[in-house]
Amino acid sequence: MNERFMAATADFSIGDVSRMCDIPAHTIRYWEREFKSYLAPPRTRGYQRRYADHDIKKLIRIKKLLWDDGFTIAGARRLLGGKSIFTLVNNATTGDEPVTLQAAG
Numbered sequence: 154m155n156e157r158f159m160a161a162t163a164d165f166s167i168g169d170v171s172r173m174c175d176i177p178a179h180t181i182r183y184w185e186r187e188f189k190s191y192l193a194p195p196r197t198r199g200y201q202r203r204y205a206d207h208d209i210k211k212l213i214r215i216k217k218l219l220w221d222d223g224f225t226i227a228g229a230r231r232l233l234g235g236k237s238i239f240t241l242v243n244n245a246t247t248g249d250e251p252v253t254l255q256a257a258g
Contacts, residue, residue, distance in 0.1 A: 165204040174212055184215055187226050191215075191233045 171178045185192050185202075192215065194208045204212075218229040 165209065167202050167204070170204045170209055170212065174209065174216065176212060176216055181212060184212065188215060188230060188233060191230075 165173070167178050167181055170176070171181060185194070188211075192208065192211050194202045194204045196202055215229060215233070218224040218232065219226065224232065
């Protein structure tokens with residue numbers, strides 16, 4: 154992701170986000186439909202999507218799960234919705250902490 158864009162403003166168009174994250178705009182729109190409860194950027198009065206930093210981080214996370222880690226959309230949706238079989242896989246995909254897998258209760 155291009156850090157120059159992130160420093161300039163926290164309000165990006167779908168075209169800006171598409172270029173920054175190297176994700177086609179139509180794919181971003183599709184992911185918004187598929188991950189409604191996780192990714193829902195606000196819209197202007199003219200119904201244009203406006204993405205903040207946290208929305209961009211969510212898109213990058215979805216991209217990593219689907220394109221890099223090989224998750225299906227259903228699997229990524231379960232993981233991001235907290236319904237995963239493993240509770241700490243989330244940290245494995247973000248690199249937040251060392252990973253210890255354990256069955257969810």
